[in-house]
Amino acid sequence: MRGKMLWAAAIIAGVICAACFLYWDRNILLGKEEKALAWEQEAENRRLFPHPDSTWYDMELTLDAASGIIYGHTFLTTRNTSGKALKELWFTAYPNAFKDKKRTPAPREAYYAGFDEGWLKVEKIRVNGITSVFVEKDVNILVILLEEMQEGEDIKIEMEWKAKVPKASYRYGYKEGVFMLSYFYPMLNVLSEKGWHKGANYPWGEPFCLPTANYRVKITVPAPYEVVATGKEIGTIMRKGQNKEYHLEGRNIRDFCLAALVGYQKIEGRNRIADIKVWAPKERAFWAKEVLTEASSILLFYSAVFCSYPYDDFKIVFVPMQGFEGMEYSGLIFLQERFLQPGFADNKKAVFILAHEIAHQWWYNLVGNDQMAEPWLDEGLADFSAYKYMTGVRGEKALDRLQGTVNLGKGLKDMASRKDYYQTAYYGGEAFFAGLEEMLGEEMVYNILRSYLAHYKYDIASREDLFYIIEMESGKKLDAYFASWFKE
Ligand SMILES: [Zn+2]
Incomplete structure (x- = not known):
């Protein structure tokens, strides 16, 4: 009798436990579904x-290598998708950061021939056929619209401009037959519910928030130069007068970068x-084979764990650049x-940097973010991804991690020094994701990152968006963890 009662009690307890478990599990699932619906x-x-x-950016460019001037004609077509009437447009003109010796972001040692100015001058702007x-x-360049542009209205912007490239071994600069042309053209800024995300001038990081767009570019360079650029090369034509014309096209491009090279x-x-x-420079090109092999392995790893790499080709250019070890x-x-x-x-640091820069193809390029206001989002993820490659694929020992937390709420304007920038955005950002992995496990973190990519591909994500995805995918409330990284 006693035995039977025990059995009965055990069965009842089992049924109650199973019911509780199912209810609890269903609750999590319901929470996830509801959250996904709310997100949609x-x-x-x-x-x-x-x-x-x-x-679409249609750009016609001519590089005068002797004077270091790029002559540009941009025909930009877009649509007012901001949800409000537009009275103005804002563009970033990064070359203007290099006008003044005191304010240039390039380090002093980059000016190998003394200070040399850089600038961007817009000569004419027409919006929908009207001179503006x-x-x-x-x-930045503020364009005042004579007529308000309504939601859904097409906008056609035509710009005549020229940009001077400084003699500087920098990401925007020229040295010994190498033009490094980052952010060299007028770039239409992002307008979100937070307002215009304007460009700025800081000596570290990427002081931009770059939208994804499509590009068709024709560039004419002196014949000895070879052009390497974002997008696909559609064709090259030799022109009279020893000039070479390149036709390039790229879709879903975060920003258009090009290099013009001699002796490579x-x-x-x-x-x-x-x-x-x-x-690679010709005399050292032999060593580039190892770089190619490593890059291939990194691309395969990220494509397997995150999502497919979005373009047909991937390019690496070794350049005489100071101030940055790599640029994405x-x-x-x-x-x-x-x-x-x-x-x-065998150079772990070099491989880590390669893995970091390649990871930016997913974090910054596919999922964009305001790199000035929230640099940790892409830098932290690029470092975390590189760390996963180093340990998971190459079998390297775990690297030293940042202990404790930092304030990830800092934007570039709040960073006291280059050291502060790296400590916050890179090491802090990486430690945020490593901490998440400790709590949720590797596979859940990969699930979260795949979901983040699926939801925000070609968009601009903020930390709130990321936190939403983390909680939605993991089914856990993580307010306390998030709060420990933000001291506002
Ligand atoms: Zn980076």
């Missing part, structure tokens, strides 16, 4: 301007994801040429 509703009201589906008034404001050699390879091309652009990266040495694959 919010996404319908979400506005992004300029929008990648309706934004514009005002230069530091590294291209090393090519292919894996099942992309054509991989490395440009859509489908293209710059690396400091000092990394081009025998035994690249």
Whole structure:
């Protein structure tokens, strides 16, 4: 009798436990579904301007290598997708950061021939056929619209401009037959519910919030120069007078970067994801083969754990750049040429930087963010991804991690020094994701990142968006963890 009662009690307890478990599990699932639905509703009201589906840059460029001046004609078509009437447009004109010796972001040692100014001058702007008034404001250009542009209205902007490239070994600069042309053209800024995300001038980081757009570019350079750029090369034509004309096209591009090179050699390879091309100074090109092999392995890893790499080719250019060890652009990266040495694959630091820059193809390029206001979002993820590659694929020992937390709420304007910038955005950002992995496990963190990509591909995400995805995918409330990283 006693035995039977015990059995009955055990069965009842089991049924209650199972019911509780199912209820609890269902609750989590319901929470996830509801959250996904709420996200979709919010996404319908979400506005992004300029929008990648309706934004094309058609640019005709001529590089006068002797004077270091690029003559540009931009025909930009877009649509007012901001959800409100537009009275003005804001563009970033980054070359204007290099006008003044005291304010240039390039370090002093980059000016190998003494200070040399850089600038961007807009000569004429027409919006929908009407000549517009514009005002230069530091590294931005304000275009005042004579007529308000309503939601859904097409906008056609025509610009005549020229940009002077400084003699400086910098990401925007020229040295010994190498033009490094980052952010060299007038770039239409993002307008979100937070307002215009204008460009700025800081000596570290990327002081921009770049929207995704499509590009068709024709560039004429003196014949000895080879052009390496974002997007696909459609064709090249030799013109009279020893000039070469390149036709390039790229879709879903975060920003258009180009390099014009003399004395370089291209090393090519292919894996099942992309054509991989490395440009290296001729006399050191032999060592680039190892770089190509490593880049191929990194691209395969990220494509497997995050999502497919979005372009047909991936380009690496070794450049005489100071101030940055590497720089990321859509489908293209710059690396400091000092990394081009025998035994690249044994140089852990060089491989980590390569893995970091390639990871930006997912974090900054596919999922964009305001790199000035929230630099930790892309830098932290790029470092975390590189860390996963180093330990997971190469079997390296775990690297030293930042202990404790930092204030990830700091934007570039709040960073006291370059050290502060790295400590916050890179090491702090990486530690945020590592902490998440400790709590949720590797597979859940990958799920979260895949979901983040699926929801915000070609968009601009904020930390609130990321937190939403983390809680939605994990089914956990993580307010306390998030709060420990933000001291406001
Ligand atoms: Zn980075």
